[in-house]
Amino acid sequence: MTRNDWCSIALASAMLTGCFRPPDATPTPDPFTPGPEARSPFIDPRFYEGNVTQEVAPPPISGGTLQLHDGWAIAADADRDRIVVVDYRRARAVHAEVALPPGAEPGRVVTDGAGRAHVVLRGIGEIYSFDPERPRDGERRAVCPMPRGIAHDGARDLLHVACRGGEVVSLPAAGGPSVREMRVEGGDLRDVVVDGDTLLVTRFRNAELLRVSVEGAVMDRVAPSVVTDPFNGFIDSTGVWREAVFQPSVAWRTISMPSGDVAMVHQRASDTELQLAPGAYYATGFCDGSIVQSAVTVFTDHGASRAPNLGTSSLPVDLAVSTDETEIAVVNAGNQSGESAVAIYPLAALETRVEDQGCMFPNETVAGVQNPVAVAYGEGGLLVVQQREPARLVMIERTTGQRFEVDLGGESRFDTGHTIFHANASRGTACASCHPEGGEDGRTWLFAGLGPRRTPAMHGDVTETAPFHWDGDLPDLRALSEVVFTGRMSGPRLSGTQVNALGAWLDELPAPVVTPRDAIAVQRGRELFFGAAECGTCHSGAMLTNNTTVDVGTGGAFQVPSLVGASQRLPVMHDGCATTMRERFDPSCGGDAHGATQRLDDAQIGDLVAYLETL
Incomplete structure (x- = not known):
């Protein structure tokens, strides 16, 4: 698909989903009754064919689950708890499959100098190390409760594993237990890259790139640039008009480039004031208008590039750089149907430092790829894409255009709720754009007439925490889907069974x-x-909430949030006023109306924080 074709798709999608739709004077149909059809060209077509709820829910998409090495393609299949090794150079077929424990959720893959492969098992806190020739004879090793990224340190023959809780664990590549563990304060670690005697680790939600010493001290930090939104602005809390900007957020994938530079595919989020109206999440006028857009930033010794936002990109969960560093491929997991699911850009255009480059569309896209989650380049210009559903590797010789596919087998893992959550609803925004991996993006959004509102997390039995939103104005998931997914996101209207399927997956x-x-x-x-x-007065039950709307001295009556996983979703409170759990007890984040905490001394506050961090 060419750049012009891409622009046509973006325009057609905008017209279908409300950008140019005339006002509709008819009453809004009940969301449990199918309403006027507004089909998104990006959603998996099976969404329209009937509802499926898997007995074992597929995990949220994390991306970056493919590694090529010496003729082997090693694909971590989180949906089926397995690792598949493909001989792509000779047989062009599956070589072997490794069955993993239920809930293992294999993720990042790395190979070492001896050709061994190492796969992070996100769901069970381990890595699995093996020889691709004999993958079933591997070794499972414990690392940390929530491992995410992995890198091989060739100089020391060590593996470094970055964990969501802030741990960085080092293990011998050849086997055996960990030899070192350090902790990076603030946690939320994602990927790790070896850079000489130091490590570069990313924070997932704010897209920071940290340089960390072997003792765990943060030596330096840098983030992707902000980009000015020339079409929007607002009056800030001091009464001053200022331009809106797109701020870096959600670093889905960070890799080392052949040159030694570092590339990160991430989101940018607009800080413009959002209206409470249909189509409100496409209010920027930038690219396809979405308040959440995609970008690729290249980090060099001179700092971060100022690359443009990427038009009609949705959930950019992986990227790969060609071995000659002429092009870069981005996986758009939100574009499930195959429309622009894998986009290719000239690398030079993404490395520019020219101010405010605006919007850039890909030179071309890979046709016929559905539900992609990972991409990698091999020798000779080979491009390999991993599909999650159906499970398949699509391989394209970039120099000749020759294409071949390897079916990875396994049962279908299509799930209606999973599909809704990850789908590009119309023009770039998916539920997972603001709730990556089922969590939240770390952002506090500004809503007209309401003020600042912190993105809530979705982990746990979220349907048991209704009513929804901080003001408690949406009584159930039915109302939430109508107002947000169908309304503000301009997605298709959901039937009752589709809403139920979404709730079943979220729970x-x-x-x-x-x-x-x-x-x-x-x-x-x-x-x-x-x-x-007296915290348990309101924060009670399995979800640690009584689901009521209460004024605790923070400027109004707000929903009592669940405290499950609270320490992993900082900042907290409706306006994000507490950037640490201890700051929650600052008077500016609520006084004695918010529990009886003002009478506690510093040591007691420390004990209370220690308990909150375990929830």
């Missing part, structure tokens, strides 16, 4: 796993929480 999202650091402090904090501090 299976696992809560973050946290390891207590001080069990005695945690116990003291628990006693305070349900005792003298």
Whole structure:
């Protein structure tokens, strides 16, 4: 598909989904009754053919699950808890499959100097190391509760694993237990890249790139650039008019380039004031108008590039750079149907430092690829794309255009709720754009007439926490889908069974796993929480909420949020006023109306924080 074809698709989608739609004077149909059809060209077509709810819910998409090495393609299949090794150079067929424990959720893959492969098992806190010739004879090793990224340090023959909780664990590549563990304060770690004697690690939600010493100290930090939105502005809290900007967020994937530079595919989010109206999430006028857009930033010794936003990109979960560094491929997991699901750009255009480049469309896209999750370049210009559903590798010789596919087999994992959550609803925005991996983006959005509102997380039995939104104005998931997915996101109207399927999938999202650091402090904090501090008065039950709307001295009456995984979704409170759990107890984030915490001394606050960090 060419650039002009892409622009036509974007325009057609905008017309279908409300950008140019005349006002509709007819009453809004009940969301449990199919309304006027507005088909998105990006959603998996099976969405329209009937509802499917898997007995075991497929995990949220994380991307970046493919590695090529010496003729082997190693694909981590999180949907089916397996690793598939493909001989793509000789047999062009599946060589072997490794069945993993249920819930293993294999993710990032790396190979070492001896040709061994190492796969992060996100769901069970381990890595699996093996020889691709004999993948079933591998070794499972414990690393941390929530491992995410992995890199091989060739100089020391070590593996470095970055974990969501802030741990960076080092293990011998040849086998055996960990030899070092350090902790990066603030956590939320994603990918790791070896750079001499230091490590570069990313934070997932704010897209920071940290340079970390072997002791775990942050030596330097840099983030992708902001980009001015020339079409929007607003009056800030001080009464001053300012231009809106797109700020970096959600670093889906970060890799080392052949040259030694580092490339990150991430989102940018607009800080413009959002209206509470249909189509409000396409209010920027920039690219396809979405308030969440995609970008690729290249980090060199001179800093971060100022690359443009990428038009009609949705959920950019992976990227790959060709071996000659002439082009870059981006996986758009939100574009499930195959329309612009894998986009290719000239690398030179993404490395520019020219100010505010605006919007860029790809030179071409890979046709006939559905539900992609990963991409990699091999020798001789080979491009390999991993599909999650159906499970398949699509291989394209970039020099000749020759294409061949390898079916990875396995049962279908299509799930209606999973599809809705990850789908590009119309012009770039998916539920997962603001709730990556079923969590949240770390952002506090500004809504007209409401003020700042922090993105809530979706982990745990979220349907048990209704009513929804901070103001408690949406009584159930039916109302939420109508107002947000169909309304503000301009997505297709959901039937009752589709809403139920979405709820069933959301309720299976696992809560973050946290390891207590001080069990005695945690116990003291628990006693305070349900005792003298009176937190348990409202934060009760399995989800630690009584689902009521209460004024706790923070400027109005707001929903009592679930505290499940609270320490993993900082900042907290409706306006994000607490960037740490301890800051929650600052008077500016609520006084004695928010529990009886003002009478606690500093040590007691520390104990209470220790307990909150285990939830």
